[in-house]
Amino acid sequence: MQEVTVADDEQVQATQPDGTRRRRHLAWFGGAGVLAVAAIGYVGACYHYKDTIAGGTTVAGRSIGGMTMEQASRQVSGLPGPGAQQQATVTADGQKFAFEPSSAWKPDVARTLDGVTGFSLSPARLIHHISGDGGAATPRYTVDEAALARLVKGSAGTSIKGAPTQGKVKFINGEVVVVEGAPGKSVDEKAVAKDVAEHWPGTTAYTTKLVDKQADATQDAVTAFAAGDAKKAMSEPLQVKANGETVTMKPSDVSEVISSDTDAHGKPSIKVDADALLAHVLERSTDMQNDIATDAKVVWKDGKPSVQPGKAGQQIDASKVQSVVAAALTGNHVANLPMKPMQPQVTEKDIDVSSLPTTSMAHFESKLPGGAENAARTHNIETALATLNGMVVRPGEQFSLLRALGYSLTKEKGYVEAGTLQGGIHVDGMGGGVSQVSTVLYNTAFFAGVQLDEHTPHDVYIDRYPMGREATLWNPGVDNTWTNDTGHLILIKAGTSGNKVVMDFYGTRQYDVSTKTGPKTDVVQPKQRTVKNVKGCENSVGNGTPGFQVDVWRTLKKGSNVVRTDKIHTKYQPDDIITCVGSS
Structure with missing residues (x-):
């Protein structure tokens, strides 16, 4: 009978005359088993990550780490074209015009994301998933030369002296007005578009000749x-x-x-x-x-x-x-x-x-104006916060505040009339006060380090809000949107505490966030203004507020490395001293 024991070195041994050989055989068998288990574990890990993009992966500075292919596709499809906000200049026989070509380029989602997911036994891929350092994927684009030609033609038509006058109809105050056309000289927009398509954004200056051109439509x-x-x-x-x-x-x-x-x-x-x-x-x-x-x-x-x-x-x-x-x-x-x-x-x-996140990645508070005169305003704020509280934003999803609140702020949804600011005039409006919720949401997203997509500051500066870091809301057309590019779910908790609006994003922070606010520039003093026959118009209290411009910077860092710095420029109009006449 054989006696089998497990030694300290976890090798199987047998007490028999040829024990040495047997020991080696069993050691090999045991080692192979360990290797087999390790291999199975490795393959399992690779399979586990096959549908998810490695953490830390970016495309053109936007994070897609931790997202599914569907989520990343939405993120990539929103990428600006190459050379966004840069201008191309075209010189034609001594005349110049400029335009922004980037809108003619659209992201090629399939080519950009090719290979970032799928089953792979690559050790590098697995390491990227585990370490959260997926690196940068190269954005790929396709260019629409017809759209590019339209950009060239439109810019040339308003800049080139002697360009054709386009015959067209204008609709003015319900009337039809005919604009007569005439031939002239301009550029061959298709040839210029082809040149730009081949060389943009590496080349920003182009030259061509003026050619005879007819108006698009006959008279x-x-x-x-x-x-x-x-x-x-x-x-x-x-x-x-x-x-x-x-x-x-x-x-x-x-x-x-x-x-x-x-x-x-x-x-x-x-x-x-x-x-x-x-x-x-x-x-x-x-x-x-x-x-x-x-x-x-x-x-x-x-x-x-x-x-x-x-x-x-x-x-x-x-x-x-x-x-x-x-x-x-x-x-x-x-x-x-x-x-x-x-x-x-x-x-x-x-x-x-x-598995809901339990760690706050960003917290923001804003003081509520007190007093009975602000009771309706506070009611609207609490109504909106109750709607937002508990909302979840999936990785790769864009959050729209208008959509989240159901677009309209109606009596049926619990809102009442309260003070609003419309075109620089203080009037009552349904849902007045909800812009404070928008400001708190914007700042929470700001400090969470997520991708900021769209916001609109108030026309005038309201001193209870951070200068250059606030957002209004109006249906339709004025929204507050951001994208969850953390690769993880975000849970919104929102409400009031004492005399404050409070909001938290619970999730996984990607970056350390710091901010800097520049000085006020181009200060414009308020003036006296009379407003006639505007329903609900309110006389100004006090001496108004100057208008000015200000820059705010948001810096995102990973460790000691700066990932990106965003610059937000805000221009405030003066809050004039309003006297209302004939309002009711």
Whole structure:
């Protein structure tokens, strides 16, 4: 009978005459087993990370680490083109013009993200996942030369002396005005676009020749358009219908959101500014956006978290506005805007309450104005905070404050009228005060180090907010958005404590954040102003506030390395001393 023991060195030994050989055999077998287990563990680890991008991976300075391919695709698709905010200058026979080409380049998401996920036995890939140091992926782009040519043509047309005058129709205060065209000299926009496409952004200065050019549309075509479709468009009010509600636009309103455009065959047609039209309509509607999707969120009962389900909804299909409205203006003047399904960004399955983040990555507070005169304002703030509290933002998702609050701040949602600032005038408005929530959200995102996408400062400086670091909100058109580029879920906790608005982002911080505020420059003193017949207008209290400009810098660091410095420039108008006349 063999006696088997386990020695201190974990080798299997047998007490028999040829024990040495047996010992080696079993040692080899044991070692192979350890190697096999290690190999299985290694393969398992590689498989575990196959659908996730290594932590710390960036593209053009934007973090995509920890994201799925779907999340990273959204992040990459929003990258600016190469040489963003740089200008190309073109010299043509001694004349110069400039334009920004980068918008003609679009990210090639598939090529940019090729190889960043998927099953791989590469040790380097596994090390990047474990260490959180994924490195930088190279952004790839495709260029639209036709779009580039349009940029060249538009800039040349307004800068080159003697360029062709484009015959077109203008819509002014509900009237049709014909602008006659004439030939001239300009650049060959296609040739310039080809040159820029090949050499941008390495080359920023280009030269070419002026050539004879005709106007895009003949005068006969412009005249016929003016007497036909353009006249028809201004002939009666436009009814815009969506989600069971109708908003009527007078011809003078319609003329603010349309223009004439000429196609490649020289035929003029109506061009609709979809964003401007929707802004006009939604500002006057109550029900067009009352059926939007809501996200799942975290709620607490007796201190225990649970998930409140989200729900699907619908929204106006903005991509169809041009065709639908243009057809209505040349037809029966009824534009039925189609709706499209709207899904929650966050569903129940996205929230695992057992693994919610418990560490605050950013905290911000803002003092509430006290007193009975601010009670309505405080009520609106608490209503908005209750909506935001418990919201979850997935990795790679963009957070929109307007969307989170359901776009409209209505009585049905619990809001009341309170003081707002509109065009430099203090008037009551539904949901007044919610801009303080927007400011707190902006600052929490600012110090969380996440990607800041869009915000709009107040027109005038309000001294209870950080100078150059605040954000207003208005539906439609003035939003506050940021993207969760941490690679991990972010949980928002929001509420009031005593006389303060307080907010935390719970998640995994990517960077250390520091900030610096520059001095006030270009100071403009307030002046006396009389405002007539503005409903709810409030007389100024005090001596007004000067306008000025200021710069704020946000620096993101990893250890001792500066990853990025963002510069935010804010221009405040003076808060004039207003005297209201004829207001009610």
